[in-house]
Each structure stands twice: as structure tokens, then as C-alpha cells.
Amino acid sequence: MQIVIDGLLTNYQVLGEAKEVLLILPGWRRSITEWTPIAQNLAAKYKVVLLDLPGFDLTALPKSIFGVCEYASFVKKFLEKLRINKCVILGHSFGGRVAIVLASEGQIVTKLVLVDSAGIEKKSLYVKLANALKIIAFPIISALPNSIKNKISNSVGSTDYKTSGEMRKIFVKIVNQDLRKLLPRIKIPTFIIWGDKDDVLSVSQTKIFKQEIKGAKVRIVWGAGHDPHLQRMEQFLTILKEIL
Numbered sequence: 115m116q117i118v119i120d121g122l123l124t125n126y127q128v129l130g131e132a133k134e135v136l137l138i139l140p141g142w143r144r145s146i147t148e149w150t151p152i153a154q155n156l157a158a159k160y161k162v163v164l165l166d167l168p169g170f171d172l173t174a175l176p177k178s179i180f181g182v183c184e185y186a187s188f189v190k191k192f193l194e195k196l197r198i199n200k201c202v203i204l205g206h207s208f209g210g211r212v213a214i215v216l217a218s219e220g221q222i223v224t225k226l227v228l229v230d231s232a233g234i235e236k237k238s239l240y241v242k243l244a245n246a247l248k249i250i251a252f253p254i255i256s257a258l259p260n261s262i263k264n265k266i267s268n269s270v271g272s273t274d275y276k277t278s279g280e281m282r283k284i285f286v287k288i289v290n291q292d293l294r295k296l297l298p299r300i301k302i303p304t305f306i307i308w309g310d311k312d313d314v315l316s317v318s319q320t321k322i323f324k325q326e327i328k329g330a331k332v333r334i335v336w337g338a339g340h341d342p343h344l345q346r347m348e349q350f351l352t353i354l355k356e357i358l
Contacts, residue, residue, distance in 0.1 A: 116172070119192050125172035126192070127164040130157030135201035136358070137163045139189070139209030142232075142285070143277070145171035149206075152343055155351055159358065160202070165192060167209070169281045181287045182233075186215035193222060200224050202358065207232050207315070207340065211293060217304070218296040226304040227357065230312050230340050233293035234322055297326035304330040305357045309338030309345065333357065 117124050127146055136156060138149050146164035153162040166173040168180065168188060176184070189212060193201065202225040205213030210231025217223040278285040306323045320332045333353045335342035342350045 117192070117195060119188060119195060121177065122168055122174040122188075123172075124168070124174070124192060125166040127153070129153045129162045129164075130160055132157075132159055132161045134160050135163060135198050136160035137165065137189075137193070137198075137201045137203045139165060139167060139203065139205045139212050140170070141207030141209055143170060144206070144208075147171075148341075148344060151347065152351065152354070156354070156358065163196070163198070163201070165189065167212070169284065175280060176284065179283050179287055181284075182211045182215055182291050182293065185212045186219075189216060190222065198222075202227070204229065205231060206343065208288070211288065211291075214293050214296055214300070217302060218299040220299070220301060223302055225358075226300060226302055227307065227354070228304070228323065229307045229342065230309055230315055231306070231319075231323070232289075232315060233291075234297070234319060235289075235315065294322070294326065297323065298328070300327045300330075306330055306332045307335060307342065307350070307353060308332070309335045309340060309342040311338060312340045314340040331357070 115126050115128065117126065125146070127150070129150075130153075138146070138153065140146055140149060146166050149164050153164055156162050167185060168174065168176045178184070180188075200222060203213045203216060203223050204227040205211070206229040210228045211233040213223070213226060213228060214231070214233050217226040304323075304327045306320050308317045308320050310317050317334065324330045324332050335346050335349050335353065338346040338350070
């Protein structure tokens with residue numbers, strides 16, 4: 115299905131006809147198609163809405179440099195257009211960032227599920243040193259030809275940064291937004307699901323979520339990495355059905 119939100123052609127899918135709505139927000143550079151099997155399993159209990167966020171898969175690129183708050187505002191407008199006033203939100207990785215902002219506002223979200231969520235990453239000593247070197251070297255790098263600057267840019271940074279293309283400025287803006295201060299504002303039932311072998315976002319971050327969000331409960335998907343819904347689908351679904 116497609117709809118226009120703020121001039122952006124937006125791709126989404128709806129499964130089920132229940133009164134209670136579950137909105138699923140995928141991760142960075144991800145598509146709603148990877149969540150379809152999960153949605154099909156939950157469609158008897160929920161009206162499951164899957165949304166491709168701006169810049170990903172079949173939804174158009176943002177017209178400005180979006181940060182997490184702009185993405186959250188976009189989702190709110192999407193829900194308004196679908197006449198959804200309340201919903202459960204599940205956010206995976208980058209989708210978790212957007213879900214955190216929405217849940218902290220205390221208006222739309224009735225229950226929050228964060229799956230290997232981004233938003234509170236601690237920068238390692240290596241990253242801090244690399245950033246410091248970039249600042250020191252900036253005058254020199256700025257004077258280089260664009261072809262050389264691009265090679266330097268592509269030689270450092272995460273895979274998401276290197277492959278972000280037209281979304282690079284948005285990616286940089288987003289990863290520099292620490293959402294930890296928003297966590298204590300979340301007053302709804304919250305569940306943290308994490309793959310114990312996640313090498314993108316460490317499972318140790320679950321301790322921060324549990325500490326900062328009052329009453330938050332943590333469930334581990336054993337043997338899964340950053341994508342427990344794909345890597346251990348049956349175990350993930352069992353947990354999801356228990357908490358939902």
C-alpha cells in the first residue's frame with residue numbers, strides 16, 4: 115500500500131483486522147518485507163502496520179536532513195492519516211530510536227518493544243580518538259581534491275556510514291543524537307529483546323535500558339545476533355507472543 119505523507123510517497127502494509135494496533139518500525143536500510151512473517155503470526159491478535167521509513171526501500175527520500183525527531187514526527191503524521199490514535203510500537207535497531215522518541219512523549223504509544231535498539235551507544239576510545247584526529251586533520255583534508263576526500267571518507271566509518279549514499283548527512287545527524295535522557299520519561303510497559311551475540315549493538319546495553327526505563331523487562335534471544343527476528347524466528351516469536 116502507498117500513501118503520501120508531507121509530499122513523500124510512503125510504503126506500508128497492514129495485516130489483520132483487530133482493534134488493537136501494532137506498529138513495526140524496521141532498522142536502518144531495512145524493509146518491511148523482512149517483518150512480514152512476524153506480522154502474519156501476530157495478525158490474529160493485532161492489526162499489524164508495517165512502515166518503510168523515509169529513505170528506505172519503497173518510501174521516498176526525505177526532502178531535508180532528518181534527525182530522529184523528524185522521523186518521529188513523520189510517523190505521527192502517518193498514524194494520523196490512518197486514523198490511529200493509540201498503538202503498540204515495536205522498533206528494531208534504528209526503528210528503536212524513533213520508537214523511543216514516540217514513547218517518551220506519552221501520547222500515542224501504549225506499549226513499547228525495543229529489539230536490539232540503537233540510541234544509547236557509547237563511543238569507544240578508538241572512535242573518540244578517530245573523531246579527534248578528524249578535527250585536527252580537517253584543515254588539511256578540506257584543502258584536498260574531492261576525489262581524495264571521498265576516498266578518505268569511505269575508508270573510515272561503519273558499514274552503514276559507507277553505504278548510506280544520499281542518506282549520509284541524515285545518518286551522521288542521527289548517530290550523534292544520544293537518546294538516553296529520554297528513557298526515564300517512558301512510563302508505559304516496555305520490553306527489551308536482544309540477541310546475545312549481537313556484534314553491532316552489544317547486549318550489555320540492555321542493562322542501561324532496564325536501569326533508565328522504570329519497570330522495563332529484558333528478554334534474550336539466545337544464539338541470535340543483531341536480527342533475532344530473522345536468525346531465531348521461532349524463539350523470537352515465542353517471546354513476542356508472551357509479552358504482547
